[in-house]
Amino acid sequence: MSRPGLPPKAAALVRAGHGLVGLGGLLLLLEAVPRLGLVDERFLPPASRVLATLAAELGTPELWAALGATLRGWALGLAIAFAAAVAAGVVIGIVPGLRAMTNSTVEFLRPIPSVALVPLATLLFGPSLGSTLLLVVYAAFWQVLIQVLYGVAAVDPVAHDTARAYGLSAWSRVRHLLWPTALPYVMTGLRLAAAVAFILAVTAELVIGSPGLGAEIQVAQSSGAVPAVYALIVLAGLVGIAVNAAVRLLERRVLAWHPSVRSEAAA
Amino acid sequence: MRAVRLLALPALLVGVWWAVSGSTFYLPDPVTVGRAFAETWFSARLLDDVLPSVGRLLAGYALAGVLGVALGVPIGLSARLRATLEPVLEFFRAIPPPVLVPLIMLLAGIETPMKVLVIVSGCVWPVLLNTVEGVRALDEVLSDTCRMYGVRGQSRLRRFVLRGASPQIMTGLRQALSIGIILIVISEMFASSSGLGFTIVLFQRQFQIAEMWSGILLLGLLGLGLSALFRQVERRVLAWYHGGGAGIGSAG
Numbered sequence: 293m294s295r296p297g298l299p300p301k302a303a304a305l306v307r308a309g310h311g312l313v314g315l316g317g318l319l320l321l322l323e324a325v326p327r328l329g330l331v332d333e334r335f336l337p338p339a340s341r342v343l344a345t346l347a348a349e350l351g352t353p354e355l356w357a358a359l360g361a362t363l364r365g366w367a368l369g370l371a372i373a374f375a376a377a378v379a380a381g382v383v384i385g386i387v388p389g390l391r392a393m394t395n396s397t398v399e400f401l402r403p404i405p406s407v408a409l410v411p412l413a414t415l416l417f418g419p420s421l422g423s424t425l426l427l428v429v430y431a432a433f434w435q436v437l438i439q440v441l442y443g444v445a446a447v448d449p450v451a452h453d454t455a456r457a458y459g460l461s462a463w464s465r466v467r468h469l470l471w472p473t474a475l476p477y478v479m480t481g482l483r484l485a486a487a488v489a490f491i492l493a494v495t496a497e498l499v500i501g502s503p504g505l506g507a508e509i510q511v512a513q514s515s516g517a518v519p520a521v522y523a524l525i526v527l528a529g530l531v532g533i534a535v536n537a538a539v540r541l542l543e544r545r546v547l548a549w550h551p552s553v554r555s556e557a558a559a
Numbered sequence: 560m561r562a563v564r565l566l567a568l569p570a571l572l573v574g575v576w577w578a579v580s581g582s583t584f585y586l587p588d589p590v591t592v593g594r595a596f597a598e599t600w601f602s603a604r605l606l607d608d609v610l611p612s613v614g615r616l617l618a619g620y621a622l623a624g625v626l627g628v629a630l631g632v633p634i635g636l637s638a639r640l641r642a643t644l645e646p647v648l649e650f651f652r653a654i655p656p657p658v659l660v661p662l663i664m665l666l667a668g669i670e671t672p673m674k675v676l677v678i679v680s681g682c683v684w685p686v687l688l689n690t691v692e693g694v695r696a697l698d699e700v701l702s703d704t705c706r707m708y709g710v711r712g713q714s715r716l717r718r719f720v721l722r723g724a725s726p727q728i729m730t731g732l733r734q735a736l737s738i739g740i741i742l743i744v745i746s747e748m749f750a751s752s753s754g755l756g757f758t759i760v761l762f763q764r765q766f767q768i769a770e771m772w773s774g775i776l777l778l779g780l781l782g783l784g785l786s787a788l789f790r791q792v793e794r795r796v797l798a799w800y801h802g803g804g805a806g807i808g809s810a811g
């Protein structure tokens with residue numbers, strides 16, 4: 293909060309205090325609404341029961357296995373998409389004329405929603421890791437590729453000509469000029485891709501039935517275990533927050549040398 | 560030369576498709592898929608399955624947009640409200656929207672209201688959070704100028720707050736659109752007796768491979784068409800921002 297006269301640390305504390313009040317208010321509301329009978333408890337169990345269910349679920353090995361499966365599909369798919377997109381982006385960026393040739397195809401394939409591939413994934417892989425990977429890789433690939441292309445286009449032409457004039461080989465130009473320039477863009481792409489990949493990993497489990505959190509939610513829903521459905525959704529949200537935080541941390545680490553991060557840390 | 564450049568890669572890809580299609584059952588050749596596309600979708604299905612899906616998508620999307628902006632503006636204007644609600648909103652945004660489908664099915668059945676509700680519940684967060692961000696970052700000098708000139712109430716909201724935040728709001732709307740497309744397809748695949756997602760899964764279950772591919776193609780075209788439409792709208796709304804519509808910058 294921009295309250296004048298307060299040192300930054302105290303301001304951050306005030307801010308965190310407000311945030312806690314907000315979270316507490318939400319929990320209270322979700323406890324009170326079903327208890328007072330405003331909404332049927334069968335459809336909206338009180339917050340305390342949902343959290344108790346979550347705690348009980350966290351004690352079972354099945355939940356951890358499902359969580360592990362989700363995270364494995366997410367990480368593996370993201371890694372494959374990232375490697376492929378960086379390689380493709382750099383090649384498209386440095387080979388003259390390739391950008392113009394691929395542009396229409398990239399712009400055509402990129403907006404295709406990856407859920408369109410659900411039937412194909414079901415047919416080819418059935419309810420397994422392969423289905424998850426197909427959806428995750430397709431969705432994450434374009435996010436990274438577009439950012440790599442922006443990044444490659446941002447290389448300073450003068451620096452590029454200088455590097456050529458000094459006789460740097462193609463590989464050292466990529467290593468010492470192109471990669472540092474593109475890195476902030478690449479990290480943005482990774483951050484966007486990580487969020488999309490998590491959504492698609494859960495989607496594949498939910499719709500196709502690949503093992504993971506999504507499949508657990510589907511099972512809980514069809515067996516009428518309402519508090520478990522809520523508990524698993526809360527868990528999915530927490531994992532989503534963790535995923536975002538982890539990627540942001542990585543971004544800050546990798547870009548510690550970059551002015552945009554340096555100034556932020558100094559402030 | 561330009562035409563060659565533009566068409567070379569697509570032609571190559573279709574060529575590869577054609578070459579590969581002979582060897583596998585799962586990939587019919589382009590002509591078969593094209594014929595299936597015409598037969599499947601230029602029929603009563605267009606009215607029965609495609610248009611209702613698109614209608615639900617647009618209804619939910621519009622509702623989410625209005626709701627997101629209406630809630631985002633007051634939150635963005637008040638620093639205290641923002642600090643209080645931020646963790647809650649971040650949590651809701653971090654929930655992958657598709658997991659809400661089974662939950663909302665439980666609450667609202669499997670008919671049209673469920674699907675619209677699913678789309679609203681998934682699309683509202685990017686719009687809301689971007690509106691908050693846009694309103695928060697409004698130019699302070701402009702804000703003071705408005706106060707000096709006695710611009711307030713409705714007029715301040717329309718000419719200053721919404722205008723100034725519109726680049727961010729449009730970013731949120733763009734993110735929401737791709738989420739909306741995912742959600743409409745999933746909600747129909749999950750539990751439905753009509754609609755685009757349902758029909759495509761039905762083809763897959765009956766091993767009507769060419770028809771299934773034509774459905775994937777249709778979904779692709781839908782995504783493509785909606786994002787092109789969105790770009791047009793964005794260009795109009797943000798013409799002032801991009802300097803008289805002299806091309807949209809590369810800001811992604």
